[in-house]
Every structure is written in C-alpha cells, then in structure tokens.
Amino acid sequence: MGGVVLKVALLACTRDADAICAAAGRSCYSEESSADLLGSGDPERVLGKIVGMGHHSVIEHAVFTFSAEGVSRALTHQLVRHRLASYSQQSQRYVPSESPSYVVPETVKADAGALRRYEEAMEAIWEAYAELRKTVPAEDARYVLPNGCSTNITITMNARELLHFFSMRCCERAQWEIRALAEEMLSICRRESPTIFRDAGPPCARGPCPEGKLSCGRPRKGGRGADRPASDVHL
Numbered sequence: 001m002g003g004v005v006l007k008v009a010l011l012a013c014t015r016d017a018d019a020i021c022a023a024a025g026r027s028c029y030s031e032e033s034s035a036d037l038l039g040s041g042d043p044e045r046v047l048g049k050i051v052g053m054g055h056h057s058v059i060e061h062a063v064f065t066f067s068a069e070g071v072s073r074a075l076t077h078q079l080v081r082h083r084l085a086s087y088s089q090q091s092q093r094y095v096p097s098e099s100p101s102y103v104v105p106e107t108v109k110a111d112a113g114a115l116r117r118y119e120e121a122m123e124a125i126w127e128a129y130a131e132l133r134k135t136v137p138a139e140d141a142r143y144v145l146p147n148g149c150s151t152n153i154t155i156t157m158n159a160r161e162l163l164h165f166f167s168m169r170c171c172e173r174a175q176w177e178i179r180a181l182a183e184e185m186l187s188i189c190r191r192e193s194p195t196i197f198r199d200a201g202p203p204c205a206r207g208p209c210p211e212g213k214l215s216c217g218r219p220r221k222g223g224r225g226a227d228r229p230a231s232d233v234h235l
Helices: 017-027 043-052 056-061 073-079 112-133 138-144 159-169 176-192
Strands: 007-013 063-072 086-089 150-158
Touching: 007 176, 017 043, 017 056, 043 056, 056 150, 056 159, 063 073, 063 159, 063 176, 073 086, 073 150, 073 176, 112 138, 150 159, 159 176
Parallel strands: none
Antiparallel strands: 007 063, 063 150, 086 150
C-alpha cells in the first residue's frame, strides 16, 4: 500500500502580525509612523474597524509560509489557481518516484472492492513507470503517473490572500482534500494571528451563503441568501 497522510507545518510567519497590521492601518490616519504606533492601542479593535470597512490591504503586511506533504497532484492543481501566492513543488522530473506513493480518498477506503481495484491500478501504474524509466528519461516516464500521486509543496501567502483561500476552500462544497489542507492552515493561522483570522473560514461563518441553490444547506450566520447567485464552482 502506498497511501500517505497529510502533514502541514508552519515554516515562517510575520511575528506579531496583528500588532504590525494594526499599526500600519493606524498610520494611514495619523501623523505618526507605524514604527511609532507599534505596540500601542488595541490591535483587535483597530483591525476589526479597518478590515470591517473593507480595507484589507493593511493585512497584506502579514505573510505565512507553510509546508504541506502527503498531498496529491489533484490538490496542487487546484491550489495553484490561487495566484497571489508563491509555490515550490517537489519535481517529478528530478525526484523519481521509486515506490508507489499516493493519496487514497476516504470513499475508496470505505469500499473494500473499490480499494482493491484502486490499489491494483496504482501498483500497475508504478510498475509501468519503473519499466519506462529503464528506457526513457524520468521526465517522460512521469507522464503515466496519476493525479493521486503524492507530492510536497511549500506555500507562501499574505493574510489577505489567505482569507480569500479560506473563504473558498473551507466551504463544504470545496473538494475534500483541499478543504482538509485549508482547515489545517486556518487552525495554524488562528493560533498565530487570532485577530486577523477571527472570522476566517467559509462565507457562512460571517454572513449569508453566496452559493445560492448550490448551497450545502448548513445553518448560516447572516441569513438565508437563497436568491444570491453562486460565486464559484469548486473544482
């Protein structure tokens, strides 16, 4: 079996991000610089007011870098659609996959017949991959590897993009694997910057669901929002 497990780690982040972003926001309305304002005032109150007004540029000063391992290529194909970010992904060209390593969906695990067929297919793919590597470059042999093939990726986003990422990918309609990644990242971000990420998560955590008739039907904080159009199709 080549199944892998998701692991998410915070590599680096802007320390005291709440305070720094609050100082940056206050400096827009003060004769004092952010250096002079840092450490004074109430970051929660300041950020709550500024961000609540829609001035999200101030939280771009906070940056977070994550390591994610045990994710599939299917996940990273979705992840890189969030373009206001930086990514460094394990290369299949330079890092040959010596043995089967892949993500197994829970729905497959729950069905003995499906799991058996899934694993048989993966074993056959890796057998073909190994044979091809004997005669062609690894960069060409990799073409047979599946979407479920595991990979590692480094992700850097500023807080503003993270809020958007969490809004899209913590939603129940997001694909299960990227939702699991987003929820792990959000848990880390809340520990590091509780004020910035206090209301982070799917739109229904803050107000009406924007998915309209495509809504998952969970109770929503801000009202029904049933007549609003779907904002995105989560692929």
